Amino acid sequence: MTKLLLTSAAAACLANACAAADLTPPPKTDAKGWIVTVSVIGAVRPSFPGSSQMRPYPFPAVSFRRVGEPETFSTPDEGFGLDVLDVGYVKAGPVANFVFERGRRPELFGLHTVGLTHEIGGFVEAYPLDHFRVRAEMRQGIDGHKGFVAAFYADAYETLGAFRLSVGPRLNFGDNTYANSFFSVTPFEALLNGRLTPYQATGGFTAAGGMATARYDINDLTSVSVYGGGQRLLGSVGSSPIPNIVGSRNQFNAGLAVSRSFVVNPAAFLPNLF
Numbered sequence: 386m387t388k389l390l391l392t393s394a395a396a397a398c399l400a401n402a403c404a405a406a407d408l409t410p411p412p413k414t415d416a417k418g419w420i421v422t423v424s425v426i427g428a429v430r431p432s433f434p435g436s437s438q439m440r441p442y443p444f445p446a447v448s449f450r451r452v453g454e455p456e457t458f459s460t461p462d463e464g465f466g467l468d469v470l471d472v473g474y475v476k477a478g479p480v481a482n483f484v485f486e487r488g489r490r491p492e493l494f495g496l497h498t499v500g501l502t503h504e505i506g507g508f509v510e511a512y513p514l515d516h517f518r519v520r521a522e523m524r525q526g527i528d529g530h531k532g533f534v535a536a537f538y539a540d541a542y543e544t545l546g547a548f549r550l551s552v553g554p555r556l557n558f559g560d561n562t563y564a565n566s567f568f569s570v571t572p573f574e575a576l577l578n579g580r581l582t583p584y585q586a587t588g589g590f591t592a593a594g595g596m597a598t599a600r601y602d603i604n605d606l607t608s609v610s611v612y613g614g615g616q617r618l619l620g621s622v623g624s625s626p627i628p629n630i631v632g633s634r635n636q637f638n639a640g641l642a643v644s645r646s647f648v649v650n651p652a653a654f655l656p657n658l659f
Contacts, residue, residue: 418650422448426461428640433487433499434567435618435625437633440485452648458542460551461612461640462596464522466508480508480522484529487567492631495577499566502529510538517541532563532588540596552597555616560588568625581626591623592616592636606646613639 424446432440446465450456457476466480484502487493506524513519520538540553568586575583594616602608617623618634628634 418452418648419449420452420454420646421649422644422646424448424642424644426640426642428461428638430485430638431633431636432490433485434636435622435628435632435634436636437628437631439637446642458518458540458551460538460540460553460596460598461610461642462555462614462638463520463538464504464506464508464524464536466522474512475509476511477509478507479505480524481505482522482524484526486529492580493578493627495574495579496570496581496627497574500529502526502531504534516543526563530563530566532566533560534558534563534591538596547602549600549602550598552595554595555593555614556590557592557616558589559591559622561586562588564588564591564622568622568627570626580630584624584626586625587621589620589622591620592618594636608644610642610644611640612642613637 425443426446427441427443429439429441432438448459464480464482467478468476469478470476482504484504486501487499489498504524504526506522508520508522510518510520518538518540520540522536522538524534524536526532526534535558537556537558538553540551542549542551564586568584570578570581570584572583575581594614596612596614598610598612600608600610615635615637618625618628618636622628623634
């Protein structure tokens with residue numbers, strides 16, 4: 386299953402396309418087409434890395450797979466990836482993510498801002514055991530913090546009737562550029578701020594924690610998911626005065642998603658092309 390982040394305009398386009406298509410429930414046969422799952426997600430997460438304040442944000446997402454292809458496991462905190470290599474127990478492909486901007490806030494008076502960051506890179510995941518997945522993502526910030534980051538996931542999951550439950554640890558890495566963007570304080574910035582002390586952050590493992598999810602399938606078409614997790618800042622970034630004086634080393638996130646699935650068969654409305 387592939388997950389892609391959509392803007393509001395893209396979501397509207399998808400809705401129009403689906404309206405024009407022959408949309409039917411996912412069949413239990415070998416019918417042709419794609420199973421498209423559209424999700425509306427409401428979540429809360431720290432306003433910026435190291436913040437103690439939570440920020441709500443809604444966003445749409447879409448996943449798709451061919452009819453007859455089994456649904457693969459995924460979690461809401463992973464990047465938005467595209468499987469280009471799939472050999473059963475190993476998958477790999479490009480991945481993208483974003484990080485909120487760090488704007489001008491009272492507690493950060495005098496500090497430099499960090500713009501909204503779009504991160505692109507690649508991922509690889511494997512299923513060494515039944516109901517167990519490991520995943521690694523490597524991403525480069527093309528704007529905003531402009532650093533290199535990596536995220537490591539391990540999840541055990543199980544389906545119990547209409548419920549699917551999962552839980553697992555998380556570990557994050559960031560290079561010097563990433564650490565400096567969010568956690569360093571220059572002497573001049575410290576002088577302007579008055580509360581923070583000068584500090585030079587360096588890269589390394591930046592956070593460790595875990596994530597748990599629960600999904601309930603209302604029927605073959607609709608599901609509701611909830612998730613929550615937390616991480617604690619580590620190493621040099623965890624020792625920064627930003628999380629320790631005006632923010633928090635403990636970083637939490639949670640969300641609720643409602644998903645609806647359709648079957649889109651292009652041949653049904655573009656017969657001359659298929």
